[in-house]
Amino acid sequence: MVSFVFLSLSIFCNIAYGAQYALVAGGSGEDHKKENFFAADFKNFSQGLKNRKWQVTTFFDNDTSKVPGSKVATTANINQSI
Numbered sequence: 001m002v003s004f005v006f007l008s009l010s011i012f013c014n015i016a017y018g019a020q021y022a023l024v025a026g027g028s029g030e031d032h033k034k035e036n037f038f039a040a041d042f043k044n045f046s047q048g049l050k051n052r053k054w055q056v057t058t059f060f061d062n063d064t065s066k067v068p069g070s071k072v073a074t075t076a077n078i079n080q081s082i
Contacts, residue, residue: 019055020052020053020054020055021054021055021056021057022046022049022054022055022056022057023056023057023059023078023081023082024042024045024046024049024056024057024058024059025058025059025060025073025078026038026042026059026060026061026073027060027061027062027073036066039060039066039067042058042060042067043067046058046067057071057081058070058071059071059072059073059074059077059078059081060072060073061073
């Protein structure tokens with residue numbers, strides 16, 4: 001049985017200047033053969049927000065090499081960014 005865990009925490013704010021911010025966190029419990037699909041979707045989602053001029057902070061699993069530019073998705077790291 002393949003298990004899949006996905007955590008997505010997105011916080012969107014508009015401030016006086018109209019800036020839009022997103023904090024996106026995720027991780028995958030998929031077996032190694034399938035987890036690259038999740039990482040690709042995660043990168044596409046984050047990039048889509050960036051293409052729309054959002055300021056995006058990404059947190060991904062404990063292996064940030066799968067999503068370059070992301071931070072390790074720990075409670076402490078996420079709370080610090082919020």
